[in-house]
Amino acid sequence: MTDQAPAPQTDRPDIPGKPTSASRTTLSHIMTHNDTNLLGTVHGGVIMKLVDDAAGAVAGRHSGGPAVTASMDEMVFLEPVRVGDLVHVKAQVNWTGRTSMEVGVRVLAERWNESAPATQVGSAYLVFAAVDADGRPRRVPPVLPESERDKRRYQEAQIRRTHRLARRRAIMELREKRAAEGYED
Numbered sequence: 001m002t003d004q005a006p007a008p009q010t011d012r013p014d015i016p017g018k019p020t021s022a023s024r025t026t027l028s029h030i031m032t033h034n035d036t037n038l039l040g041t042v043h044g045g046v047i048m049k050l051v052d053d054a055a056g057a058v059a060g061r062h063s064g065g066p067a068v069t070a071s072m073d074e075m076v077f078l079e080p081v082r083v084g085d086l087v088h089v090k091a092q093v094n095w096t097g098r099t100s101m102e103v104g105v106r107v108l109a110e111r112w113n114e115s116a117p118a119t120q121v122g123s124a125y126l127v128f129a130a131v132d133a134d135g136r137p138r139r140v141p142p143v144l145p146e147s148e149r150d151k152r153r154y155q156e157a158q159i160r161r162t163h164r165l166a167r168r169r170a171i172m173e174l175r176e177k178r179a180a181e182g183y184e185d
């Protein structure tokens with residue numbers, strides 16, 4: 001089945017789109033003893049830093065300038081990473097809004113002592129906002145999904161975007177309601 005193509009971004013005809021492949025990036029890193037937690041496996045925060053680095057590189061490439069992390073969600077750790085593993089962090093722009101981009105990241109580990117193919121050990125979705133020299137959001141080129149997989153990722157990212165906005169709105173409404181009722185917290 002062919003996925004539905006993203007809706008044309010008619011509000012910004014002056015910014016040409018960029019295909020997903022133009023900014024897709026892989027960052028590779030060998031894990032060392034400096035990266036471990038008390039259990040002797042790699043600390044989750046080390047992986048999260050690599051994820052943020054790879055996603056930031058992709059967001060900068062796609063938007064053609066600086067971009068900052070606005071949120072990181074659904075960071076999932078599937079398998080432990082060990083010292084000596086060669087970790088590959090693969091990132092691409094899944095979706096673009098007016099000034100923000102969702103970057104999807106997959107983390108793979110090549111075990112130093114096994115000849116098996118790289119195993120997926122984690123994944124995450126990050127939202128980056130492109131910013132100008134004063135740190136204010138600036139418009140981004142629309143991403144043009146190419147493969148069927150890219151199109152699926154684009155559609156899934158739209159679902160996550162809808163849920164993020166709805167969750168934020170619901171929480172703000174609850175806070176306003178509690179404040180109106182006189183609760184101070």
Ligand SMILES: CC(C)(COP(=O)(O)OP(=O)(O)OC[C@H]1O[C@@H](n2cnc3c(N)ncnc32)[C@H](O)[C@@H]1OP(=O)(O)O)[C@@H](O)C(=O)NCCC(=O)NCCS
Pocket residue numbers: 068069070071096097098099100101127128129131135136137164
């Ligand atoms: C991200 C940031 C630029 C947003 O600025 P803002 O004044 O709130 O601007 P906006 O509300 O217009 O948001 C800009 C875009 O980011 C998106 N966005 C903002 N906060 C978001 C969040 N928490 N989750 C998802 N998207 C978010 C908005 O939806 C908007 O996207 P769109 O233009 O595609 O619709 C600003 O909050 C910031 O600079 N944060 C610090 C970023 C940083 O330093 N990161 C590194 C961590 S140390």
